[in-house]
Amino acid sequence: MKYIYLGGAGEVGASCLLIQVAGRNILIDCGIRVNQRGHTAYPDLQRLKWHAHDLDAVFISHAHADHIGGLLTLQRSYPKTPIFMTGPTADLATVMLLSAHQLTNIHREVRHTIKEIPNDRYSAEDLSLRRDYLTAKFKSVLEELKKYTIIDTDAWIDLEWGDTWAFRFIPSGHILGAVSIELRTPEGNFLYTGDVSAFRQRIVDGIGDNLSGINPDFMWCESTYGNGDHPARKTEERRLVEAVTTIIQAGGKVLIPSFALGRAQEIIMILLSYMQSGIIPDFPILTDGLVNKICDVYEENICFTSQRFQHWAERSPNLFYTPPIRRVRERAREHFLRMDTPYCVIASSGMLVGGASVDYARALAGHPKNAIFLSGYQDAESPGAELQAMQQGDYLTLSNGDALQVNCNVEKFHLSAHSDQGQLIKMIKAANPKQIALAHGNARATQALHGKLFKDFPVTVAINCQLYDTTPKGVREATHRYIETGPPYSVS
Numbered sequence: 001m002k003y004i005y006l007g008g009a010g011e012v013g014a015s016c017l018l019i020q021v022a023g024r025n026i027l028i029d030c031g032i033r034v035n036q037r038g039h040t041a042y043p044d045l046q047r048l049k050w051h052a053h054d055l056d057a058v059f060i061s062h063a064h065a066d067h068i069g070g071l072l073t074l075q076r077s078y079p080k081t082p083i084f085m086t087g088p089t090a091d092l093a094t095v096m097l098l099s100a101h102q103l104t105n106i107h108r109e110v111r112h113t114i115k116e117i118p119n120d121r122y123s124a125e126d127l128s129l130r131r132d133y134l135t136a137k138f139k140s141v142l143e144e145l146k147k148y149t150i151i152d153t154d155a156w157i158d159l160e161w162g163d164t165w166a167f168r169f170i171p172s173g174h175i176l177g178a179v180s181i182e183l184r185t186p187e188g189n190f191l192y193t194g195d196v197s198a199f200r201q202r203i204v205d206g207i208g209d210n211l212s213g214i215n216p217d218f219m220w221c222e223s224t225y226g227n228g229d230h231p232a233r234k235t236e237e238r239r240l241v242e243a244v245t246t247i248i249q250a251g252g253k254v255l256i257p258s259f260a261l262g263r264a265q266e267i268i269m270i271l272l273s274y275m276q277s278g279i280i281p282d283f284p285i286l287t288d289g290l291v292n293k294i295c296d297v298y299e300e301n302i303c304f305t306s307q308r309f310q311h312w313a314e315r316s317p318n319l320f321y322t323p324p325i326r327r328v329r330e331r332a333r334e335h336f337l338r339m340d341t342p343y344c345v346i347a348s349s350g351m352l353v354g355g356a357s358v359d360y361a362r363a364l365a366g367h368p369k370n371a372i373f374l375s376g377y378q379d380a381e382s383p384g385a386e387l388q389a390m391q392q393g394d395y396l397t398l399s400n401g402d403a404l405q406v407n408c409n410v411e412k413f414h415l416s417a418h419s420d421q422g423q424l425i426k427m428i429k430a431a432n433p434k435q436i437a438l439a440h441g442n443a444r445a446t447q448a449l450h451g452k453l454f455k456d457f458p459v460t461v462a463i464n465c466q467l468y469d470t471t472p473k474g475v476r477e478a479t480h481r482y483i484e485t486g487p488p489y490s491v492s
């Protein structure tokens with residue numbers, strides 16, 4: 001078996017793993033680097049084309065942009081390859097990909113063009129041609145999104161490549177629809193963890209002992225928090241709730257920039273449950289940005305959430321939008337940005353790279369009675385990371401180059417949806433692989449986890465774009481000749 005990370009090794013972003021086994025090319029995940037634009041945001045799809053002229057199957061672990069953001073581009077290069085994912089992942093991926101910047105613009109343009117009337121610049125015929133072109137473009141994207149093959153968790157699925165081939169999706173906690181992937185092949189049994197959370201969250205259960213006893217011949221494991229242990233979840237939740245309440249009671253406003261998918265829904269539930277149990281008073285909580293659409297998808301997929309959440313949902317007809325939680329429509333945002341009375345707003349994006357959270361940051365950051373509470377992983381290059389390291393009064397550089405003076409409170413809360421070092425080690429030992437490759441983490445995190453594992457397992461800290469060939473003795477690099485020479489041709 002050979003494997004190569006086209007992205008996602010030594011970083012959190014652009015996850016994309018090619019596995020070559022028994023004459024088949026299998027790709028797992030195709031994400032983007034959310035902090036980057038243009039071709040550098042993508043995995044090395046040119047190199048992928050070089051290594052795999054055809055792909056036999058694509059598996060998607062979950063719908064975070066760092067795992068699916070490159071999917072439409074991939075589909076253009078490999079239009080016939082089946083793409084397997086869970087039902088909730090397909091629903092979430094559709095919303096995530098349609099909301100990607102470029103597609104939103106196409107949609108907007110279609111709407112505007114439809115409203116336009118012929119004028120000096122555009123004849124009726126011009127407009128009608130443009131309308132047809134944009135509508136066709138938008139429809140073709142929708143068609144691509146319908147091509148996914150939905151697979152239930154836990155059952156073994158026959159790939160119809162012969163008796164020895166099968167795969168199964170194993171719930172991995174993390175977010176709605178997320179799975180680890182186990183693959184049976186003529187050359188052995190392989191396990192890709194995807195992103196995992198050991199602990200139970202408000203909406204999804206943890207991975208528990210789902211990987212125990214699998215004994216794979218090879219395991220690809222995430223290592224996002226491979227270099228430390230999380231503070232106790234309950235303590236951190238309480239700290240956040242108390243900090244928000246303090247600011248609100250003093251007449252301020254709070255922005256919680258949040259990943260639209262997963263984190264935002266957890267934060268809504270944390271605040272709501274403290275209110276419902278009477279520990280804190282009710283105050284207005286707003287959600288804005290992509291968060292709103294993702295909440296709708298969660299609502300349509302309640303049967304895939306934890307039993308505990310399903311019980312709560314039965315008694316809560318408005319689910320996330322149980323008062324005092326309300327969603328802000330894009331056209332009403334301006335009103336809330338100017339509003340004087342206190343509120344807490346949960347808005348995407350989580351690293352302040354764009355979206356509604358940036359609008360609220362501009363409105364709130366200047367005043368010392370307000371607060372911005374960061375809630376998760378901040379990429380080293382992101383405005384969120386810069387904000388975290390700043391002193392009061394410093395200027396924050398936003399993605400468009402604007403400078404924003406920050407006089408408000410800034411604090412970081414650890415509400416990660418990833419296992420920490422101790423939890424990863426426990427999970428790996430229970431899975432008991434013969435060999436491991438570590439990826440999906442920065443160098444510090446991955447090296448630290450390597451340091452804890454290498455005495456017990458042959459373990460490789462994977463590097464992007466290196467082809468590894470697994471042998472009985474361990475893992476060795478097959479060749480990296482092409483690193484100097486580059487791929488021989490470009491992707492069309």
Ligand SMILES: [Zn+2]
Nearest residue numbers: 062064174195
């Ligand atoms: Zn994820």
Ligand SMILES: [Zn+2]
Nearest residue numbers: 064066067195
């Ligand atoms: Zn990820």
